[in-house]
Amino acid sequence: MNVVTGEEMHQIDRYAIEEIGLKEELLMENAGLAFVNCILPLLEKKTDRVAVLIGVGNNGGDGFVISRSLLEKGYQVDVWLIPPLEKVKGTAKYHMEVFAKCGYQILNFENFTYEHFLEKLTSCTYLIDALLGTGIRGSLRSPYKEIIPAVNKLDRTVISVDLPSGLPSSEVCEVEEAIKATYTVTLQCPKLSAFTYPAREYYGELSVVDIGIPRLAINEISNERFLWTEKDVKRTLPVRKPSSHKGSHGKALIIAGSKTMTGAPVLTTKACHRLGAGLVTLAIPDVAHEVVASQIIEATFHLCSSKNGEINDTHLSDKQLKDRYDAIAVGPGIGRNNTGSFLKTLLTDFQKPIIIDADGLYYLKRYISTLRTRGGATILTPHSGEFAFLINESIKTVEENRFSLSKQFAMQHGVYLLLKGPNTIVTTPTGNQFINPTGNSALAKGGSGDVLTGMVLALVMQQQDLQPAISNAAFLHGKAADILTSHGFSPLSVLASDLVEIMPQVLDRF
Numbered sequence: 371m372n373v374v375t376g377e378e379m380h381q382i383d384r385y386a387i388e389e390i391g392l393k394e395e396l397l398m399e400n401a402g403l404a405f406v407n408c409i410l411p412l413l414e415k416k417t418d419r420v421a422v423l424i425g426v427g428n429n430g431g432d433g434f435v436i437s438r439s440l441l442e443k444g445y446q447v448d449v450w451l452i453p454p455l456e457k458v459k460g461t462a463k464y465h466m467e468v469f470a471k472c473g474y475q476i477l478n479f480e481n482f483t484y485e486h487f488l489e490k491l492t493s494c495t496y497l498i499d500a501l502l503g504t505g506i507r508g509s510l511r512s513p514y515k516e517i518i519p520a521v522n523k524l525d526r527t528v529i530s531v532d533l534p535s536g537l538p539s540s541e542v543c544e545v546e547e548a549i550k551a552t553y554t555v556t557l558q559c560p561k562l563s564a565f566t567y568p569a570r571e572y573y574g575e576l577s578v579v580d581i582g583i584p585r586l587a588i589n590e591i592s593n594e595r596f597l598w599t600e601k602d603v604k605r606t607l608p609v610r611k612p613s614s615h616k617g618s619h620g621k622a623l624i625i626a627g628s629k630t631m632t633g634a635p636v637l638t639t640k641a642c643h644r645l646g647a648g649l650v651t652l653a654i655p656d657v658a659h660e661v662v663a664s665q666i667i668e669a670t671f672h673l674c675s676s677k678n679g680e681i682n683d684t685h686l687s688d689k690q691l692k693d694r695y696d697a698i699a700v701g702p703g704i705g706r707n708n709t710g711s712f713l714k715t716l717l718t719d720f721q722k723p724i725i726i727d728a729d730g731l732y733y734l735k736r737y738i739s740t741l742r743t744r745g746g747a748t749i750l751t752p753h754s755g756e757f758a759f760l761i762n763e764s765i766k767t768v769e770e771n772r773f774s775l776s777k778q779f780a781m782q783h784g785v786y787l788l789l790k791g792p793n794t795i796v797t798t799p800t801g802n803q804f805i806n807p808t809g810n811s812a813l814a815k816g817g818s819g820d821v822l823t824g825m826v827l828a829l830v831m832q833q834q835d836l837q838p839a840i841s842n843a844a845f846l847h848g849k850a851a852d853i854l855t856s857h858g859f860s861p862l863s864v865l866a867s868d869l870v871e872i873m874p875q876v877l878d879r880f
């Protein structure tokens with residue numbers, strides 16, 4: 371499913387109308403009817419009053435179709451036009467006239483005192499927000515500037531059309547004032563601001579409805595940002611052939627752990643096994659072997675020489691790297707007290723996929739120029755702090771520009787970048803971006819990243835196409851947290867090891 375900016379959506383509209391010949395009146399009719407179909411299950415009783423707040427543009431035009439459809443179905447609807455009648459133009463005006471010709475009444479905000487208007491809204495159970503859509507520019511002006519915070523204070527169920535009024539639709543850093551929706555029904559394509567924070571919090575529960583814009587129009591304009599949905603996972607998750615053997619599912623090498631970080635290698639290795647890796651070898655510093663080995667029975671071990679309780683050298687020969695492994699994950703719990711020069715050797719000598727996480731990313735900064743010349747794919751899995759360190763920016767800057775900075779980095783260094791966070795983004799070396807919809811605050815905990823690294827490693831070995839493999843790992847990792855929190859686990863108490871334990875039930879759904 372394509373994710374677009376408001377500007378892209380506008381161009382898609384234009385393409386559908388001017389190049390394909392669909393009428394805007396029809397798209398608006400489709401939009402209004404699809405919105406109503408989507409919200410009907412939310413409206414409990416026909417006697418509950420609904421207020422539709424209508425703005426000056428086409429978002430307001432949708433509001434007229436919605437109002438007409440609800441009235442036709444027998445709902446009690448107050449239809450509030452906020453701008454003066456004569457300011458409504460074009461397709462919105464057409465649908466306003468159709469509405470009026472059906473014999474329905476429009477309440478004009480201009481003809482009421484502000485207090486009376488608010489009093490009337492207070493008597494409604496549901497408020498439908500068709501004030502402003504993708505056409506908003508700059509800070510809110512009157513009367514929206516006053517109406518929007520007042521609506522937020524009423525504490526009603528608010529359902530926004532397309533996006534909460536006042537929010538920009540692109541990558542947003544700060545939100546001045548916007549409708550705090552309970553639900554948002556987005557038209558045709560989710561807008562980018564639905565996956566940036568704090569804007570996401572204004573959307574409430576998000577649904578997407580089809581309004582009949584042809585796929586061609588969407589692909590012609592915007593084909594670089596997508597939501598990675600359950601359907602995509604079902605379509606791309608590897609299926610094990612009955613004739614397969616352990617060698618068919620990849621031989622993985624995990625380089626992880628140190629004397630003081632013995633949990634990370636355990637989590638990464640177990641997660642890798644749980645996601646179907648055929649054979650896993652865990653390379654750890656000799657000083658950590660005993661403790662780690664006592665917790666893992668499925669893996670084999672490769673002992674590395676240590677210094678300061680951390681890996682000093684992996685002593686992996688060229689031949690071992692060439693013949694023995696299909697992919698490597700390096701980083702969880704390796705510490706930061708040595709030179710990390712073994713990472714440079716891996717990057718130059720290993721010609722297959724390498725996943726770099728955690729302290730591996732810390733060392734990577736020293737050898738970052740080798741990324742461009744690597745023979746195999748590189749997959750980096752930073753959280754915002756690790757990414758900020760890699761690109762010499764503040765965490766705040768990263769969090770405000772997650773899409774643009776990750777795209778820039780992935781294209782510059784020719785890597786797959788999985789930027790963790792709410793709505794993890796996977797960016798390919800060519801700059802395509804795939805947004806993960808699963809996961810919750812339970813994942814904001816030490817160890818959950820180590821689990822994800824093992825999952826990415828396992829799937830990367832089982833799928834030719836790396837982006838689906840990486841996105842599927844992120845999706846299943848988030849889904850594990852979602853399943854746990856919807857089955858009696860508080861987000862506070864979910865452990866990283868719980869994610870590994872629940873994985874069989876997660877996979878059972880796909």
Ligand SMILES: NC(=O)C1=CN([C@@H]2O[C@H](COP(=O)(O)OP(=O)(O)OC[C@H]3O[C@@H](n4cnc5c(N)ncnc54)[C@H](OP(=O)(O)O)[C@@H]3O)[C@@H](O)[C@H]2O)[C@H](O)CC1
Pocket residue numbers: 379383394397398401425426427428429430431432457501502503504505506507508509510511512514531532533557558583
């Ligand atoms: N996606 C589709 O194919 C369809 C989408 N539809 C809906 O159309 C809107 C976008 O419509 P548009 O008319 O472009 O934009 P708005 O409804 O947001 O209105 C823009 C007008 O609002 C005023 N404005 C702009 N910025 C501000 C501000 N900061 N404060 C106050 N007012 C503002 C301005 O009007 P003026 O007269 O005041 O200059 C803008 O012109 C989309 O979101 C969908 O809901 C259609 O249904 C068709 C299909």
Ligand SMILES: [K+]
Pocket residue numbers: 429499500501502503530531532533534535
């Ligand atoms: K809106």
